[in-house]
Amino acid sequence: NQVLEMFDHAYSNYMEHAYPADELMPLTCRGRVRGQEPSRGDVDDALGKFSLTLIDTLDTLVVLNKTKEFEEAVKKVIKDVNLDNDIVVSVFETNIRVLGGLLGGHSVAIMLKEKGEYMQWYNGELLHMAKELGYKLLPAFNTTSGLPYPRVNLKFGVRHPEARTGTETDTCTACAGTLILEFAALSRFTGTSIFEEYARKALDFIWEKRQRSSNLVGVTINIHTGDWVRKDSGVGAGIDSYYEYLLKAYVLLGDDSFLERFNTHYDAIMRYISQPPLLLDVHIHKPMLNARTWMDSLLAFFPGLQVLKGDIRPAIETHEMLYQVIKKHNFLPEAFTTDFRVHWAQHPLRPEFAESTYFLYKATGDPYYLEVGKTLIENLNKYARVPCGFAAMKDVRTGSHEDRMDSFFLAEMFKYLYLLFADKEDMIFDIEDYIFTTEAHLLPLWLSTTNQTISKKNTSTEYTELDDSNFDWTCPNTQILFPNDPMFAQSIREPLKNVVDKSCPRGISRAEESLGSGPKPPLRARDFMASNPEHLEILKKMGVSLIHLKDGRVQLVQHAVQAASSLDAEDGLRFMQEMIELSSQQQKEQQLPPRAVQIVSHPFFGRVVLTAGPAQFGMDLSKHKAGTRGFVATIKPYNGCSEITNPEAVKEKIALMQRGQCMFAEKARNIQKAGAIGGIVIDDNEGSSSDTAPLFQMAGDGKNTDDITIPMLFLFNKEGNIILDAIREYEAVEVLLSDKAKDRATIFKGKMIPNYIIDSNLEMENMDQKSSENDSHKPNSEEAPSESQDAGAVGEEPDGGESSAVGDPDPLSPASTDSASVSMAEQDPHGPGPGEAGAPEPACTPEDSQPQEQNTQTESNSKAHWDSKVQPMESILADWNEDIEAFEMMEKDEL
Secondary structure (H helix, E strand, C coil): CHHHHHHHHHHHHHHHHHCCCCEEECCCCEEECCCCCCCCHHHHHHCCCCCHHHHHHHHHHHHCCCHHHHHHHHHHHHHHCCCCCCCEEEHHHHHHHHHHHHHHHHHHHHHHHHHCCCCCCCCCHHHHHHHHHHHHHHHHHCCCCCCCCCEEECCCECCCCCCCCCCCCEEEHHHHHCCHHHHHHHHHHHCCCHHHHHHHHHHHHHHHCCECCCCECCCEEECCCCCEEECEECCCCCCHHHHHHHHHHHHHHCCHHHHHHHHHHHHHHHHHHEECCEECCEECCCCCCECCCEEEHHHHHHHHHHHHHCCHHHHHHHHHHHHHHHHHHCCCCCEEECCCCEEECCECCCCHHHHHHHHHHHHHCCCHHHHHHHHHHHHHHHHHEECCEECEEEECCCCEEECCECHHHHHHHHHHHHHHHCCHHHCCCCHHHEEECCCCCEEEHHHHHCCCCCCCCCCHHHCCCCCCHHHCCCCCCHHHHCCCCCCHHHHHHHHHCCHHHHHCCCCCCHHHHHHCCCCCCCCCHHHCCCCCHHHHHHHHHCCEEEEECCCCCEEEEEEHHHCCCHHHHHHHHHHHHHHHHHHHHHHHHCCCCCEEEEECCCCCCCCEEEEEECECCCCCHHHCCCCEEEEEEECCCCCCCCCCCCHHHHCCCEEEEECCCCCHHHHHHHHHHCCCCEEEEECCCCCCCCCCCCCCCECCCCCCCCCCCCCEEEECHHHHHHHHHHHHHHCCCEEEEECCCCCHHHHCCCCCCCHHHHHHHHHCCCCCCHHHHHHCCHHHHHCCCCCCCCCCCCCCCCCCCEEEEEECCCCCCCCCCCCCCCCCCCCCCCCCCHHHCCCCCCCCCHHHCCCHHHHHHHHHHHHHHHCCCCCCHHHHHHHHHHHHHHHHHHHHHHC
């Protein structure tokens, strides 16, 4: 019931806030439409404007016994989904999610129709759509090798002048080798053999190109020559589902050659890649040599595949190792090192571990795996659940969120969790009659005897003779996997119970410290002062050194071999861990929303709104709704780190200064002393922008900052240059610092409103009421998400003997999530310690700064018009009409 409630929460929010968009953005409660959100690179290739999440969820509805909702969903797909869009999509993702979703939906639709209660009207419409999509994917296979291009245009195919694709040379092994189930099922359902033929040809080519001495395949391959581009091999990202589909193709299609190939590869995997409980990538030509020291989360599917294979012991071992990592971080990081440190901290709510948990429970009947499932459910509800669904984790160490809920979360996660806890009587059909695709879509096993248009060849002479008893010609039988010993799985798990804790030294607990047990550390992170020479000397003794980075930040790095002794090295490691935990704690405690800098002078009049980072000191703009309004002035010296030499230019104005050289609080005190009524710090990193980076948050200097009473805001370089350009263009530039952008009526309340604004408003009062919202960029502020996303990264270096902490000179929380970084409150060794650093910056909506390019154009146009003293009213009105139309179009694009 808990799984059903969670599914309802995610599914209903997608349907209410996102449909017909491809995916839900759960933090901002809206749909993700490709082209209307900042590009995320290859991740967006799964989006094709075909209501991806709904199609991906179809057969999940039936598994969860939601037949009425399924019937409604199928009608929506048939009525609303268009597959003929001029858009470039991933062949792999479209195959497993959309084609697989349509085929899975068709499979359960005809099952329900046969039962006689639901779907009586259904006449194969989903299958017709699947066939249409199959034909749209076929142009990708137009290569000499038979390997498909990685992308295809749904409308124009590949290599067409308007296709915008077809120039790629490489594809991943999984991308080309994860087609056979869906394409063969499409051929068997429709009687059209071409789909299965193309998928088989691609599989045959990969098999022929395997490295013959090791029987391994690489990660990426040239689709024209067949040369391996990346020669590392594992069972994770880039290869994973190729192995899965070889075994499942044998199960679904009954072709012995697929099992023979899988067995050959599996023997190589267990010989070279499997290093229990780890699965480590190796070089295909030198398989005894590890290719990397970390593992990615996609390999979590492999224990489930091993269960299907019948090799239960290594499945239990690897699964238990992964579970220990989850218990440490609440979720499985995208990648982690061999000593179980975080390598990539994101977690997009992947279902592979839940999949393996389900298969292990079905194989062993061990209630332990039910407890594992409960842990997954509790963590999802506790850490990922938000009002509009479930949000991916941006950093498993800090608990920060990312505004995404991928379609596979509904397609797979809830399916496996429900099946894990469901009894046979909870199901309206027998799940054993189906096989799961890699996206957990259901294909009926009776397809193996339907429309067998492909002639099977006995090619056993091509395969290596294997004497392993695992390679029996049979599917695994749970009745004979174990020697009637219910403790079998536990006996395998037990040695791995503390595998993660043993690899990650544990810091002294507060209880131990208070009781006086354990060694006393020479220096605690919370006490560290970078200006204290004694502290620096202690750090040196512990093997910790300070490195000044090019961007001005300071990095703490520990090299155990440089410590004075092994005990000092342990103290150094403990100090680094404390620093990370301290930063993480402060990031969670101090979260402020973004602020707004609004240019209100002519010719902008509030139309330009810049997203600004807040400060943890000074005036709290959220409590001063009117904000602070004034003309801006550049201070001297520009860094604001010493007494201001042009106080007459700064008095009663908002001071502009550059980031760097000293503490933010020091800058604030200097400009306040000069008479400024507010301050704006502009980033000195060229090209930085809130378009591409989370906002920074300015921290204090570790001292009492109650003496700072003026508001301070931070602008990235791109947004800061907009104000600087305006000063060069118009000299007198007035801005409003506030918690969120104001409409024009609020800005000019109690002030003289220019006549041309009044007149134009009278003329245009019958226009769409949204115009005033557009003019003030209301979506930029009022539609910003209330949930802030912690962007501070806290972590460890992947190399085992080294750990580091990165700090920012103007104590800003670093935006990187895959670097080992800790927010620090000093610019250099002369500043106070990192223990006083600030919290992570809250995220802002991309719309906050997207319109700037268009605004700049509007500014230049406006200047040309306002420079004319005798400009006719009709011309002014025409200009304003054009502006309003432009802003309406911008709002439409942003929404």
